[in-house]
Amino acid sequence: EPEVTQTPSHQVTQMGQEVILRCVPISNHLYFYWYRQILGQKVEFLVSFYNNEISEKSEIFDDQFSVERPDGSNFTLKIRSTKLEDSAMYFCASGRGRSYEQYFGPGTRLTVT
Amino acid sequence: GQQVMQIPQYQHVQEGEDFTTYCNSSTTLSNIQWYKQRPGGHPVFLIQLVKSGEVKKQKRLTFQFGEAKKNSSLHITATQTTDVGTYFCDRGGNKLTFGTGTQLKVEL
Structure with a gap:
């Protein structure tokens, strides 16, 4: 069964x-998403991406964040200058369409020291 | 989008007991999606309900969508320790809002 994959599983920076x-x-899938989950808190939406552009973003997704689909398979989230409060689990998800279910990857745990 | 309210926030049950979580919306929903997140895990899609009064079953899990499409429920029969986790309902759309969810703990 196809699944969303994420790398690395843990990043310390x-x-x-x-x-x-x-x-x-x-x-x-045509729709791509990033979410984050700070330890002990709920999952929060960051951004959705469709047709090579951002379709919606949250207040969390400020100028420090950017997303890109550099080729036909990868979808990346860049944090330009990490802060301690960026430490969280980051989940990528994808879906076939706007109101369709979303499939999540296993997450990348980001630790900022 | 507007959040769907979910109750209860927490539920502790003994293994073998049944469990139900409810979602309510003040507005009519076009569809409702259910997800589960195990402790330390990622959200996993369970099911989507679209039709008024729809009932779907997945083994011990029964999902219902209300006639007015404003509420939904997830019922687990004879809980097992593998059912532990947080269950979320969501109206879907361009983003998932992940409300409070219902955190289920199952004790032996």
Whole structure:
């Protein structure tokens, strides 16, 4: 069964450094998402991406964040200058269409020190 | 989008007992989706309900969509320790809002 994959599973970085989190969505899906979950809190929406552009983003998704689909398979989340409060689990998800179910990857745990 | 309210927030049951979580919306929903997140895991899609009064079953799980399409429920028969996790309902759309969910704990 197709699944969303994410790399790395755990990333440790120093405050102020740039990180790129990578995702490979399910191949025939058209909508791509990033969510994050701070330890002990609920999952929060960051951004949705369709047709090579951002379709919606949350207040969390400020200028420090960017997303890209550099080729036909990868979907990346870049954090330009990480802050301590960016430490969280980041989930990528994909879906066939706007109101369709979303399939989540296993997540990347980002630790900013 | 507007959040769907879910109750209860927490539920502890003994293994073998039944469990139900309810979702309510003040507005009519075009569809409702259910997800489960195990502790330390990622959200996993369970089911989507679209039709008024729809009932779907997955083994011990029964999902219902109300006639007015404003409420939904998930019922688990004879809970097992593998059912532990947080269950979320969501109206779907361009983003999932992940409300409070219902955190289920199953004790032996």
